[in-house]
Amino acid sequence: MIRKRAATIIDVAKQANVSIGTVSNVLNHAANVSEKTKRKVEEAIGILSYSPNDAARSIRTGRTHSIGIVVPDIMNEYYAKTIQALMDAAYKENYTALITCFKNRPQYEEKLLNMLIDRRVEAIGIMGGVEDNELVKEVAQKVPVLLIDRRIEGSGLSAVQFDNCSALMEMVAVLKEAGYRKIGYMSETLAMTNIADRYQGFLQAMKGNGLAVDESCVWLSKDLQLEKNQNGYKLMKKILNERKRSELPEVLLTSSDLIAVGVMDAVKEAGFRIPHDIGIVGFDNITLSNHTFPTLTTVEQDMETIGKTSWDVIRQLMKRRTKIVHEITLEQGLVFRDSCKLPERIKNR
Amino acid sequence: MIRKRAATIIDVAKQANVSIGTVSNVLNHAANVSEKTKRKVEEAIGILSYSPNDAARSIRTGRTHSIGIVVPDIMNEYYAKTIQALMDAAYKENYTALITCFKNRPQYEEKLLNMLIDRRVEAIGIMGGVEDNELVKEVAQKVPVLLIDRRIEGSGLSAVQFDNCSALMEMVAVLKEAGYRKIGYMSETLAMTNIADRYQGFLQAMKGNGLAVDESCVWLSKDLQLEKNQNGYKLMKKILNERKRSELPEVLLTSSDLIAVGVMDAVKEAGFRIPHDIGIVGFDNITLSNHTFPTLTTVEQDMETIGKTSWDVIRQLMKRRTKIVHEITLEQGLVFRDSCKLPERIKNR
DNA sequence: CTGAAAGCGCTTACAG
DNA sequence: CTGAAAGCGCTTACAG
Numbered sequence: 001m002i003r004k005r006a007a008t009i010i011d012v013a014k015q016a017n018v019s020i021g022t023v024s025n026v027l028n029h030a031a032n033v034s035e036k037t038k039r040k041v042e043e044a045i046g047i048l049s050y051s052p053n054d055a056a057r058s059i060r061t062g063r064t065h066s067i068g069i070v071v072p073d074i075m076n077e078y079y080a081k082t083i084q085a086l087m088d089a090a091y092k093e094n095y096t097a098l099i100t101c102f103k104n105r106p107q108y109e110e111k112l113l114n115m116l117i118d119r120r121v122e123a124i125g126i127m128g129g130v131e132d133n134e135l136v137k138e139v140a141q142k143v144p145v146l147l148i149d150r151r152i153e154g155s156g157l158s159a160v161q162f163d164n165c166s167a168l169m170e171m172v173a174v175l176k177e178a179g180y181r182k183i184g185y186m187s188e189t190l191a192m193t194n195i196a197d198r199y200q201g202f203l204q205a206m207k208g209n210g211l212a213v214d215e216s217c218v219w220l221s222k223d224l225q226l227e228k229n230q231n232g233y234k235l236m237k238k239i240l241n242e243r244k245r246s247e248l249p250e251v252l253l254t255s256s257d258l259i260a261v262g263v264m265d266a267v268k269e270a271g272f273r274i275p276h277d278i279g280i281v282g283f284d285n286i287t288l289s290n291h292t293f294p295t296l297t298t299v300e301q302d303m304e305t306i307g308k309t310s311w312d313v314i315r316q317l318m319k320r321r322t323k324i325v326h327e328i329t330l331e332q333g334l335v336f337r338d339s340c341k342l343p344e345r346i347k348n349r
Numbered sequence: 350m351i352r353k354r355a356a357t358i359i360d361v362a363k364q365a366n367v368s369i370g371t372v373s374n375v376l377n378h379a380a381n382v383s384e385k386t387k388r389k390v391e392e393a394i395g396i397l398s399y400s401p402n403d404a405a406r407s408i409r410t411g412r413t414h415s416i417g418i419v420v421p422d423i424m425n426e427y428y429a430k431t432i433q434a435l436m437d438a439a440y441k442e443n444y445t446a447l448i449t450c451f452k453n454r455p456q457y458e459e460k461l462l463n464m465l466i467d468r469r470v471e472a473i474g475i476m477g478g479v480e481d482n483e484l485v486k487e488v489a490q491k492v493p494v495l496l497i498d499r500r501i502e503g504s505g506l507s508a509v510q511f512d513n514c515s516a517l518m519e520m521v522a523v524l525k526e527a528g529y530r531k532i533g534y535m536s537e538t539l540a541m542t543n544i545a546d547r548y549q550g551f552l553q554a555m556k557g558n559g560l561a562v563d564e565s566c567v568w569l570s571k572d573l574q575l576e577k578n579q580n581g582y583k584l585m586k587k588i589l590n591e592r593k594r595s596e597l598p599e600v601l602l603t604s605s606d607l608i609a610v611g612v613m614d615a616v617k618e619a620g621f622r623i624p625h626d627i628g629i630v631g632f633d634n635i636t637l638s639n640h641t642f643p644t645l646t647t648v649e650q651d652m653e654t655i656g657k658t659s660w661d662v663i664r665q666l667m668k669r670r671t672k673i674v675h676e677i678t679l680e681q682g683l684v685f686r687d688s689c690k691l692p693e694r695i696k697n698r
Numbered sequence: 699c700t701g702a703a704a705g706c707g708c709t710t711a712c713a714g
Numbered sequence: 715c716t717g718a719a720a721g722c723g724c725t726t727a728c729a730g
Contacts (some may be wrong), residue, residue, distance in 0.1 A: 059723085292640045357707055
């Protein structure tokens, strides 16, 4: 079987014995077309199983009805759910989202962004680590950019973010109330604002609550950006090998549920009990966190909401050629489960 | 700030004082262009920060360098990882994958497929439930289609699949060896071949091992297609409410880890112990399955491999205008963990 | 209500 | 090595 060349608007016009302008009018539900010719055209379209070529259309109209999304990867449920919500919202308004993943490899980022620009996406949403802020600003000269779950200080770029700092401050306050004093912290490096904000919240809260930060219990590692689960496990295993029990924190805050789960595996493997010997706190509230043993105390980020909100803002950004800056901050929520020793009165909040 | 109109090849030609044909030649690393004019052109490109318009290019060349992927959703890790592997492979050869999710809503499927055709993707990979086989066949008239993790009998369409039937036969044999007799089965309905094959494998193996299928312990529910976790929990809860313990299976096979995890929650909530009172088996081997309590016995599907293989086949399909049929079958693997009572000799296999 | 024609931003033979 | 011109498949004023 040989696939036929796709029919064009010219073929349809010939088949229906009308001009291509008329076919175009039918296609676009435009200008009064008589019922009769409309039927003729539609019949011809059916016979030839014609479908309009979007590229040709977009070259004329100057619009592509597509947006670009840049994320580290889609394998992390946090990204997957956010993107899904954003895509769904866009799709309902006949926009297609081009998803691109750069796996935290800087050399990919530029290539991906250029690809999106070549495709003339009408806006770009950037989630996570495009590390080269200058690059992002250049891109924003050409096409509206929305930063999702991050920001670039002083760039005048729109952003939808969570209030990471507050969430961590609350969490630390609760841990203190629960009797914890020696609070450890494990995170990817602080390149992204969302991650940095959490750490700031941690530091502020420790200070505010009169607790000392034990620097030997703070681990910031670049490895934790990807394969968080695996790398969290490895890092914790190494820590447990090197230290005596008294040198461990009483509770360990982490910047991701996946990291937390890896850490828990290492801890359990070393024969410690959670939360009896050490408490663990995650971040994201992915499905996994409610099914680990013990279940994981964490910070909930509402992916549905950030995804939808991002689309709303992107739509605003596309509307006008003049630039306006949107800054939206969403609240997170604390989820108390069994991986920390918490009094009932706290759990029931 | 007002965003400028994007520069075109004409602008570049003017800026560099050459013809647009020459600019095009530089862009496409084509025909001998003298070093000097090349530099002139590149400089002009820099000054205007010109980027070529893919739509215009594709309308001339007839190629879009993009493929379409259709999946139920990207929130299930099984789909997410497969797509990621496929996207990565495609990306390395300068192809972009347009990901579309139809959420098992039939009315979406046609719209999505048309959208992909309008965008003139050079091939389409379909994973999971596009239910209308006729629709798929029509699409395949226009553009090469690869079925991923499913097939359409007698359609002459290429497919990359797992050997689901064999995997289930092996699993049943192992369960029998472990002493299980009353084996239950919980799955989404059998609309898709991958799901149907598993059930066939189950039936065959039961027969082959001289075990009776207790039909009261077979649940096939449409609800389990989406939100598998939630809906698995609900279904199991209902079952536990309605039955005495003696009416439950000794071990329950499920068609997805997410379903299995929901089931385990319901079982534990009802006060039963796993695997002491009832064994549970999942399917997919997503990250979650190694962290539940108890950890989940399951069937591993190598997402990396099916994703990459799918790209390899898609590339083949795009190469020629004559149709050739590819049928590739991949092996799965059994993963023995703590959610079933299994003798050590089996676990160590 | 319908058609003829210009033009969107490119690539591709073809001259020179 | 470089340029002029045709043409890809559409939409959009503009006549009639």
